[in-house]
Amino acid sequence: MECSAFSTFRVHKPSIYFEGNKVDVLLQDKEGNYEIKEKHYLHKGIAVIKTVYTAPISKLSENIALLDSGYSKAEFLSIIRKMYHNYIEANGENALFDFVVLQYSEKNTLIQTYSPIMTNVAEATCEVIIKLHKTLNYLMR
Secondary structure (H helix, E strand, O other), X not given: OOOOEEEEEEEOOOOOOOOOOEEEEEEEOOOOOOOOOOEEEEEEEEEEEEEEEEEEHHHOOHHHHHHHHOOOHHHHHHHHHXXXXXXXXXXXXXXXXXXXXXXXXXXXXXXEEEOOOXXXXXXXXXXXXXXHOOOHHHHOO
């Protein structure tokens, strides 16, 4: 997330993940505890959502898996199925996910206390991600 743009793959939430929405980008403290308690986070800055591509898990492409996580499609799906087990079990292969491309509007490196909004966001190369929002339909094939 040191680039000016990056991506994240999330459960479909149109009330949060929509073009133009501003979100706090937070990195979780080193303890790795994902329980929602008051924790220390590194506030990386504020990012604007540039593009959201919504698709069922069954339509995930190798390209999206590689760009978002650096893993193959099979490895990425394994991780996603563990992280979102209940959601996928309830919705099956039609479980909707959002591939979100964000770009920083403000950056900072202060340690502050926040509740988690955007954590565990994967980094991708700047050049690829900045161009990505123009070619999502092609990449999801």
